[in-house]
Amino acid sequence: MFRIRILRQRQDNYSYLIQSGQQVWCIDPAEAQPVLQLLQRERLQLVAILNSHAHADHCGANLSLQQASGCPIFGADQRIPGLTTELTTTAQDAALPFRVLFTPGHTRGDCCYLLTDGVETPALFSGDCLFIGGCGRLFEGSAAQLYQSLQQFNTLPDHCQLYCGHDYALDNYRFASRLLPDCREIRHQLQHYEERQRQGQPSVPAQLGDERRANPFLRCHQAALAQVLGCPAAAPVEVFRRLRLAKDQA
Template structure:
């Protein structure tokens, strides 16, 4: 009943169009032109916009799209609303019901204070919180907040499909290999994603159950990851949260 259309934007962004019949929800439209092109090509109508956070590469196309589709509803984080726009601002525990699709709102601070994710019918639209093979940078939140946010997302069912907002997968996996060089799942995933990218195909969506095997930011409770973090940080690491903090600092300069 519902399908998701991939719309590449900028150099490495993805805008997701959730389709039901001829109506779509656009997720994090940082750029209007590629969305308009896809809507026109497929004869689709923009019915709403979902925002995960306020960064320009996620919201830059909102004004232009609402200018073309003034009836479209705007949804976004209550802790991070768009100025000069009327929208439904959401917080933890809220739910959107769109033509039978129920999307739960999950507050996932770390990348930004107000960052939210949308989850429903096996789909997770998580912006810049959880990436395939990695996670977002800490621009406004703390390592503790991001770790807890990732733990919440990691608790979703294995078959959850992760629709994040950037094609960072190969770079993330190369870092994961530096952390866990003896993890065969990471090596296999590098090979698989490399083939996809050589063909110009996206590496997303990713499956959450697979991410638990090769995404080191979801594996901070594993001895192999903790050992690498301790070696890099030149100190004893006592818990998964401290492991995560070192990994995130390491990735920032990798």
């Protein structure tokens, strides 16, 4: 069985250690020291680093951790520091317990990691593609690309656990509540994450089913959202584009 360990890094980043026995896989390490301290304290072996994309707040610790452990680094973007294996197919790499989902939009070389074996519930590590209550900004890709990337998650079950790259839940659901103030699901999520913040708890993991019901970026097919954004007859991808622009300007 795998144990998923959450590491808060920088101001609002999440990195993850996926542990099986004394072996760990590290997803999106921003800072090396917290990871190295945990490895040393618990006598764990870092067997691989997995990066969702090439931004420094997701791979800034790569070279230090690689130097300390000699571990390989996986990702879908050649710009990732220390990259040893470029992921190019959706097939599960034999060296990894994860399925790779290619999700361009935030950057051109984005990917997410799905863990289904060895866990009680499936776990999706979504980087900056999908956030709790939101999605990533469009730095290198188009709205159409990111919209299509998010559609890949439609096949995942509602009980799938979402582990994203940043703690933006409150900000995202406050925006959503201003946009759709009468939405009961959004109000419930906002109250939930306000309570988690009061208790000093991380926002992750979230359930994907809750996100489908409340996250406006996963609801672009719904008429109420299109109406609010002034495009009642638009296709969902156009609703998504306008929604992303509205969030950027909020």
